[in-house]
Amino acid sequence: MTWQLTVDDLDDLARGATLLGTGGGGDPYIGRLMVQRAIEQNGSITIMDPDELPDEITVIPTAQMGAPTVIMERIPAGTEPVDALRALEKYTGRIAEATMPIECGGINSMIPLLVGAQTGLPVVDADGMGRAFPELQMETFNVYGVQGSPLAIADEVGHSFIVDTADDTPKMEWLARGATIRLGGAAHIAEYTMTGRQAKDTAVPRTITLALKAGRALRQARESHGDVISILSAALNDTLYNKVVPLFEGKVVDVERTTDRGFTLGHALFTADDGGELRITFQNENLVAVRDGQIVAGVPDLICVLEADTAEPITTERLRFGQRVRVIGISTPDMMRTPEALNVFGPSCFGLDHEFVPVEDSAVR
Amino acid sequence: MTWQLTVDDLDDLARGATLLGTGGGGDPYIGRLMVQRAIEQNGSITIMDPDELPDEITVIPTAQMGAPTVIMERIPAGTEPVDALRALEKYTGRIAEATMPIECGGINSMIPLLVGAQTGLPVVDADGMGRAFPELQMETFNVYGVQGSPLAIADEVGHSFIVDTADDTPKMEWLARGATIRLGGAAHIAEYTMTGRQAKDTAVPRTITLALKAGRALRQARESHGDVISILSAALNDTLYNKVVPLFEGKVVDVERTTDRGFTLGHALFTADDGGELRITFQNENLVAVRDGQIVAGVPDLICVLEADTAEPITTERLRFGQRVRVIGISTPDMMRTPEALNVFGPSCFGLDHEFVPVEDSAVR
Numbered sequence: 001m002t003w004q005l006t007v008d009d010l011d012d013l014a015r016g017a018t019l020l021g022t023g024g025g026g027d028p029y030i031g032r033l034m035v036q037r038a039i040e041q042n043g044s045i046t047i048m049d050p051d052e053l054p055d056e057i058t059v060i061p062t063a064q065m066g067a068p069t070v071i072m073e074r075i076p077a078g079t080e081p082v083d084a085l086r087a088l089e090k091y092t093g094r095i096a097e098a099t100m101p102i103e104c105g106g107i108n109s110m111i112p113l114l115v116g117a118q119t120g121l122p123v124v125d126a127d128g129m130g131r132a133f134p135e136l137q138m139e140t141f142n143v144y145g146v147q148g149s150p151l152a153i154a155d156e157v158g159h160s161f162i163v164d165t166a167d168d169t170p171k172m173e174w175l176a177r178g179a180t181i182r183l184g185g186a187a188h189i190a191e192y193t194m195t196g197r198q199a200k201d202t203a204v205p206r207t208i209t210l211a212l213k214a215g216r217a218l219r220q221a222r223e224s225h226g227d228v229i230s231i232l233s234a235a236l237n238d239t240l241y242n243k244v245v246p247l248f249e250g251k252v253v254d255v256e257r258t259t260d261r262g263f264t265l266g267h268a269l270f271t272a273d274d275g276g277e278l279r280i281t282f283q284n285e286n287l288v289a290v291r292d293g294q295i296v297a298g299v300p301d302l303i304c305v306l307e308a309d310t311a312e313p314i315t316t317e318r319l320r321f322g323q324r325v326r327v328i329g330i331s332t333p334d335m336m337r338t339p340e341a342l343n344v345f346g347p348s349c350f351g352l353d354h355e356f357v358p359v360e361d362s363a364v365r
Numbered sequence: 366m367t368w369q370l371t372v373d374d375l376d377d378l379a380r381g382a383t384l385l386g387t388g389g390g391g392d393p394y395i396g397r398l399m400v401q402r403a404i405e406q407n408g409s410i411t412i413m414d415p416d417e418l419p420d421e422i423t424v425i426p427t428a429q430m431g432a433p434t435v436i437m438e439r440i441p442a443g444t445e446p447v448d449a450l451r452a453l454e455k456y457t458g459r460i461a462e463a464t465m466p467i468e469c470g471g472i473n474s475m476i477p478l479l480v481g482a483q484t485g486l487p488v489v490d491a492d493g494m495g496r497a498f499p500e501l502q503m504e505t506f507n508v509y510g511v512q513g514s515p516l517a518i519a520d521e522v523g524h525s526f527i528v529d530t531a532d533d534t535p536k537m538e539w540l541a542r543g544a545t546i547r548l549g550g551a552a553h554i555a556e557y558t559m560t561g562r563q564a565k566d567t568a569v570p571r572t573i574t575l576a577l578k579a580g581r582a583l584r585q586a587r588e589s590h591g592d593v594i595s596i597l598s599a600a601l602n603d604t605l606y607n608k609v610v611p612l613f614e615g616k617v618v619d620v621e622r623t624t625d626r627g628f629t630l631g632h633a634l635f636t637a638d639d640g641g642e643l644r645i646t647f648q649n650e651n652l653v654a655v656r657d658g659q660i661v662a663g664v665p666d667l668i669c670v671l672e673a674d675t676a677e678p679i680t681t682e683r684l685r686f687g688q689r690v691r692v693i694g695i696s697t698p699d700m701m702r703t704p705e706a707l708n709v710f711g712p713s714c715f716g717l718d719h720e721f722v723p724v725e726d727s728a729v730r
Contacts, residue, residue, distance in 0.1 A: 091456060091527070161540065162456070162527035171524065175547050182543035 002052050002122075004044040005113065007036050009212060016215030017109035019313040020207070022302045024264070024285030025106015025132030026064060026071035027315055034078050035110050038117030045113055046122040048098060050205045053196035059124060060085055060096035060193050062115045063108045065136065065153075065176065066186030067264045068284055069257070069317050071107055076156055080188035081115045083154035088190040091150055091162045100124035100199060102139060102192065104207035105132030105285070106315070111188065126203035128192065129345075130240075130336050131302055134263055134284035136173040138345040140335060141192045144202035148172045151191035155183045181262045204333055210239050221311040228311040228326065240333035243360040247289055247296050248278040248327040249308065255319045268305075268319050270327065278327060280305070282316050287350050289327065294362075297329035298352065300336045300345050301359040304328050329359035367417050367487075369409040370478065372401055374577060381580030382474035384678040385572070387667045389629070389650030390471015390497030391429060391436035392680055399443050400475050403482030410478055411487040413463060415570045418561035424489060425450055425461035425558050427480045428473045430501065430518075430541065431551030432629045433649055434622070434682050436472055441521055445553035446480045448519035453555040456515055456527050465489035465564060467504060467557065469572035470497030470650070471680070476553065488573070493557065494710075495569035495605075495701050496667055499628055499649035501538040503710040505700060506557045509567035513537045516556035520548045546627045569698055575604050586676040593676045593691065605698035608725040612654055612661050613643040613692040614673065620684045633670075633684050635692065643692060645670070647681050652715050654692065659727075662694035663717065665701045665710050666724040669693050694724035 005013075014028040021028075039045065053059070062081045064071060089095050099112045099119075104127040116123040128139035136148055148169035153161040153176060161179050165171040172191070180187045194202070217235035221228040233244040250272035257266035263283050270278045278291045286303040289296050297303045305314045308324040335341065337358065343349075346356050370378075379393040386393075404410065418424070427446045429436060454460050464477045464484075469492040481488040493504035501513055513534035518526040518541060526544050530536040537556070545552045559567070582600035586593040598609040615637035622631035628648050635643045643656045651668035654661050662668045670679045673689040700706065702723065708714070711721050 087529070157533075159530040159533065159536065159540075160527075161529070162525075164452070164526070165524040168522075168524065175524075175526065175544060178543045178547035179540060182540050 002046060002048045005047050006044045007039050010036055012215035012219060013109060013212050014215065015218050015313065016211030016213065017105055018315060019214050019218065019304050020211055020302065021105030021132040021315060022286045022304055023280070023282055023316040024068050024134065025103065025108060026068045028107050028110050030075055031107045031110030031114065035113045035117060038114055042117050045116040047125045047208055048122040050124055050126045050200050050203060053098070053124060053199055055195060055197040057097040057196040058094050058193065059098045059100050059196060059199045060088060060190050061100045061102045061128065062112050062188070062190050063102045064111050064186060064188050065180050067259045067262055068315060069259045069264045070185035072317055074184065074186050076188070078114065079158070080154045080156055081111050082118050083158055083160060084152045084188045084190040085115060087154055087160040087162065088150065088152035088193065091152065092193060094193055096121060098122045098124050100203065101127040101208070103127055103129035103132045104211055105129070108132065109208065109211055123208070124199055124203065125208045126199060126205045127207045128203055130204035130207060130332055131300065132285050133345055136176060136191065137169040138349065139192065140204055140341065141194065141202045142169050143341045143344045146192055146194045146198050146202050148191050151176055151189055153179050153187045153189050155187050177262045185262065204335065210241060213239065218311045218313070228306060229328065241330050243331035245329040245359050247303070247329050248272065248291060250278065250325065252319050252321055252323045252325060255321070257316065264316060268316070270325060283350060286316070288347065288352055289329070295354055295357065296362050297359040298347050298354065298356060299350060300332050300341065302330035302332065304330065331358060331360055367411060367413045370412050371409045372404050375401055377580035377584060378474060378577050379580065380583050380678065381576035381578065382470055383680060384579050384583065384669050385576055385667065386470030386497040386680060387651045387669055388645070388647055388681040389433050389499065390468065390473060391433045393472050393475050395440055396472045396475030396479065400478045400482060403479055407482050410481040412490045412573055413487040415489055415491045415565050415568060418463070418489060418564055420560060420562040422462040422561040423459050423558065424463045424465050424561060424564045425453060425555050426465040426467045426493065427477050427553070427555050428467045429476050429551060429553050430545050432624045432627055433680065434624045434629045435550035437682055439549065439551050441553070443479065444523070445519045445521055446476050447483050448523055448525060449517045449553045449555040450480060452519055452525040452527065453515065453517035453558065456517065457558060459558055461486060463487045463489050465568065466492040466573070468492055468494035468497045469576055470494070473497065474573065474576055489564055489568065490573045491564060491568035491570045492572045493568055495572060495697055496665065497650050498710055501541060501556065502534040503714065504557065505569055505706065506559065506567045507534050508706045508709045511557055511559045511563050511567050513556050516541055516554055518544050518552045518554050520552050542627045550627065569700065575606060578604065583676045583678065593671060594693065606695050608696035610694040610724050612694050613637065613656060615643065615690065617684050617686055617688045617690060620686070622681065629681060633681070635690060648715060651681070653712065653717055654694070660719055660722065661727050662724040663712050663719065663721060664715060665697050665706065667695035667697065669695065696723060696725050
């Protein structure tokens, strides 16, 4: 069902997007403020259900790229995503009839909404990661046959970049990352130009709705002082993310975090009152969680850190020594767990040497 | 006068271009072989005198960019410069009616000839540096008002990049350099799209002819065992480079050379039999020559190292301990020594804290 997104949805959406950012994705705070102002100026945003997308229309996803540590501190002008979209249209000659998120976690839940509000384009209720991932080739779009290139990058003074690597999407990422680093560590992009048919065939469906549901559930858990696992489980029960698994309760004892090669890299260590420990390794996003020497969750499944008292999701760059947290795992849709998908964003794609084990299986070991 | 360049010109041209590369510019050896093959396949190349350029035609210069140390070791496919030209034409909608060197030293004397031979486009007998310089904003085109951006970069598998920074030419260099580094340290470019009128107003004229004359003179000096200074002086007497100044005779005692930030950086030290010493600092090209603590030549004037026996110019990456050399300075045209020009490629642009002193004045101190 196609629906209208209003200012009232934004708090829950941002909270849900932070959860789906699995520690990364870039803090959606500033993006949410920009979307709010754009809606106040231009009216609500049309969120188009993928089932209702005409096959022939042109969909151009829009996003921000960069290290979350930089994104948090660098305020965009607000014109960049549309500039990137227009630069790509100029280069390809294909005019966008809808935009779409490339990832449903973090800041990139907001950027396509900003484009929708500023241009009047509908935003497809779907995305290419089903969460947040650190690199541009890590897209279901790419897994299922859409070319990422050409890509356009725009900065806050209207300068732009076109990267055209034909069918070599990892090289597109490599070159775009280099440009982003030279632009100061964050920039806005348009890429993966596709048809409505391709969007239906390759995107993870209804993930804007998913973020809204998840954010609403976390708020309800906080307001009702109820159990976050059961409330979130109930909310996600009719989605493709229907297994919510408790992984750990404890406090932050160590965070090591560097910004390198254009990414936020490092790990976080948590200990429980009974002496157990959990270690999470991240590249922008949480990649793998190891409890007492045993892997309990790993990419592409979601590893989410919640503040124990408030059930608010905490991004990696906001983790602080002594915070009491609850760590949960959430299963991802089947289309993100196929051999082709694991080939693009499974553990080996991050240099991890373990096989993927679904969070619902590994956590009970 | 417009003339035809044939295979017979290439040896002298390459030698002269190496001299004008002032230690850098990228070794023209491989470029010369590629031009030779292209001429053999397609016939001679039309070299167009700038005075005969129609005002309204579109001129798109073509070049290679990268660290000379990388350029020497990396063999291009030969398709890159035309790919870059075509990518820029596609982006701007302006079709090249001539190409032109951006620099007359080193490999970039050859790249536009390759484009000319492959496409049939005439090559303008002029360039934008009047020598070789390490960065793309260091162009008389830029000094006298032509925008460098947009720029296209192409690599050996046909992937391309467009950098569009409007009137911010230094930022174009910064972003293009980043792309070149990520492409392995060398790539081919098209940039500074201009009219025939702009080429006449901003380019250093007749520098292909200049390179030919200089290369021929060096060959004659070798073949006749004559004095290279007087033979070269006589050959350049009717050009804009009419002061040839002996700076030093001695041997190489130290070369420190690193490839960093996409450039070849370092210095070379020479000693004379009488104990005097000369130190040359370079960033791709020779920047400044200090003899016994006194600056005797500096950018934009030319500092050229010749092998003592053969009068062959030696590039920085070919300097070896014990080589016996003759170091000479050559004056540059007035248009390269104006305050505006020194603002773009004078000593301060390389972090050097001395004022520019013409080589013909400083060397006699």
